[in-house]
Each structure stands twice: as C-alpha cells, then as structure tokens.
Amino acid sequence: MKIFILLLAFPLSTLAVTKKTYSEEELQKKLSEEVRKKVDSIKNSSVSDLAKELLDKEEKLRLREIELVKQQDSLKVSENDLVKRYAELSAKQSSFIGCVEKNNEESKGRIGQLVEMISNMKPEKASSVLSVQDIDIAVQILQMIDPKKASKIFNFMDKDISAKLQKQYLLMKKSI
Numbered sequence: 001m002k003i004f005i006l007l008l009a010f011p012l013s014t015l016a017v018t019k020k021t022y023s024e025e026e027l028q029k030k031l032s033e034e035v036r037k038k039v040d041s042i043k044n045s046s047v048s049d050l051a052k053e054l055l056d057k058e059e060k061l062r063l064r065e066i067e068l069v070k071q072q073d074s075l076k077v078s079e080n081d082l083v084k085r086y087a088e089l090s091a092k093q094s095s096f097i098g099c100v101e102k103n104n105e106e107s108k109g110r111i112g113q114l115v116e117m118i119s120n121m122k123p124e125k126a127s128s129v130l131s132v133q134d135i136d137i138a139v140q141i142l143q144m145i146d147p148k149k150a151s152k153i154f155n156f157m158d159k160d161i162s163a164k165l166q167k168q169y170l171l172m173k174k175s176i
Helices: 024-044 047-120 123-131 135-144 147-156 159-175
Strands: 002-006 019-023
Touching: 019 024, 047 123, 047 135, 123 135, 123 147, 135 159, 147 159
Parallel strands: none
Antiparallel strands: 002 019
8 A cells, every 4th residue: 555645754854855655664674764864863863952952942931931021020010000990999989979969958048048038028029039949940940839829820920931941841741
C-alpha cells in the first residue's frame, strides 16, 4: 500500500519539503532517519547554548510576570478609585435628594399656610390674591380649599385668569 505524505514535522531549514509517495516501510525508514538527524543536531549543539536559551526564556517569563503583576496592581488601584468615586457620588445624590425633599416639604407647609389664609378670606379678596399668584401655586391652593369656596373665588376673578386656573384645576383633578 502506498501512502502520500507531506513532511512538515521538522523546520523547513532541516527538511526540504517535497511531495513523495512512500511505502509504509520506506516511510518508517525515512521518518527514523529524519528523527535521528534532528537528535544528532541537538546533541551537537552545545549544552551551554541550550542552557543560555533556557535562561533567556526564563528571564522573558519573569519580566512578563512582573509586568502582569504591575497591571493587576494598577487595576486594583483603579477599582478602589472607582469605588471611592461611586461612594462620593452616592453621598452627593443622597444630599441632593434630601434637599429636594426638604424643599418639597417646606413648599407644602407654605402652601398649607396660604390655604388656611385664603380659606379665611372673603371670596373677593381671595380672588384678587390668587389672580396674581403663580398658576401652579394658585391651583394647588384651590385644590385644597372647599369646592364651594373655590367656585365663589372663580366668580370674582377676571374671566381669562379664571379660565386658565379652572383648566389647570381640572387637569390636576384628573391626574389625582
């Protein structure tokens, strides 16, 4: 039986790459010959050259290990820095949220005081006060007072202002 083989097991400098057809015996013989040649070339090279080559490779590996350790340290420092920044950002965010909540509570308290004042006023006077207020604030106040009182206040307002406030008032009632 003939076997077709392309010999690439050895470096090109050692072997000429050629296409040949060998019988199994010839293949075994040729392979043994090539292996013997390679082993002989290794035996002939000096042990000091091999040792030097090994030492060079060890040095390269050691340098690569040092480089990897430096990269790991750098990553740890970066990670710690990110953790600190995240903690600072979270603290600032909590502070801002606290300020917003505080302002909302204070605003609700002031609007509550205005509701109490408007509720105690006569509708004519209340309409003149609410007419000059910010629309959102006026609507919040009107929403919190008695609906009968609110309708009387709307009657004393200028028609344009009353229409705007009633529209906002109805929109706010729908969203609640």
